[in-house]
Amino acid sequence: MSIMFQYDQTAAVTAGESSYINQSGAYTGKITAAKWTRGQHTQSQALELSFESADGQKANYISIYHTKADGSPNQYGIAHINAIMGLLNLQNLTTAPQGSDHICPELVGKSIGLILQKVLTTKTDGSDSYKFELVLAFSTRSRLTLKEHLEGGPAERVDKILATLKDKDERKQQSGAGHQVPPPPSRQSAQTVQPREDIDDDIPF
Numbered sequence: 001m002s003i004m005f006q007y008d009q010t011a012a013v014t015a016g017e018s019s020y021i022n023q024s025g026a027y028t029g030k031i032t033a034a035k036w037t038r039g040q041h042t043q044s045q046a047l048e049l050s051f052e053s054a055d056g057q058k059a060n061y062i063s064i065y066h067t068k069a070d071g072s073p074n075q076y077g078i079a080h081i082n083a084i085m086g087l088l089n090l091q092n093l094t095t096a097p098q099g100s101d102h103i104c105p106e107l108v109g110k111s112i113g114l115i116l117q118k119v120l121t122t123k124t125d126g127s128d129s130y131k132f133e134l135v136l137a138f139s140t141r142s143r144l145t146l147k148e149h150l151e152g153g154p155a156e157r158v159d160k161i162l163a164t165l166k167d168k169d170e171r172k173q174q175s176g177a178g179h180q181v182p183p184p185p186s187r188q189s190a191q192t193v194q195p196r197e198d199i200d201d202d203i204p205f
Helices: 075-087 146-151 157-164
Strands: 026-038 045-053 059-065 096-098 101-103 111-122 128-138
Touching: 026 059, 026 157, 045 075, 059 075, 059 111, 075 128, 075 146, 101 111, 111 157, 128 157
Parallel strands: none
Antiparallel strands: 026 045, 026 101, 026 111, 045 059, 096 101, 111 128
16 A cells, blocks of 8 residues: 555645635746737737735736837836846846747846735636736835835835825726626736745845
8 A cells, every 4th residue: 555645744734725826916036037018909018027925926917118109219118127127136128039928037036025916807708807007015024125125214114105005997888798807817827836945045134
């Protein structure tokens, strides 16, 4: 007789729980994928992140638009990207081909804290869905934002944002139909990520 399974209580208590982030909030973890994307019918460009929290929950398709649909710079997105670079002590971000994608190798595997806002949306077939937008990045080690670190201030900004953070509703109104938010979209495919214990090692402060 051979043992097929050995009881693992840690694994047992996660049964039935979602492997995807499904609520607005502040999460610490690592960037599991980063690529540069372009709009299909516009001049918009974005840095698209996939993220895994310290407890194993994932969020994919977090798009930070640095170029607007008309081709002009999007200062809001540019500021977010620079904040991430500052937190990770990176001077440059590059692009490298990987299959049909153009990835940003400098960000992959890096530890970061992200405040994510859940945005309720409507699919083309009229059903409800949601996505996540980046509100602010912060240090996983100190919980400081880049501005707080540079100004030598206490770590207060994250908690202040969380105190008023709410979901954003961008769903198209449909008469006679109630709205219910479904599980994460199927396009949020799971990714194989190696466990990492030194989650704060990349953060300089």
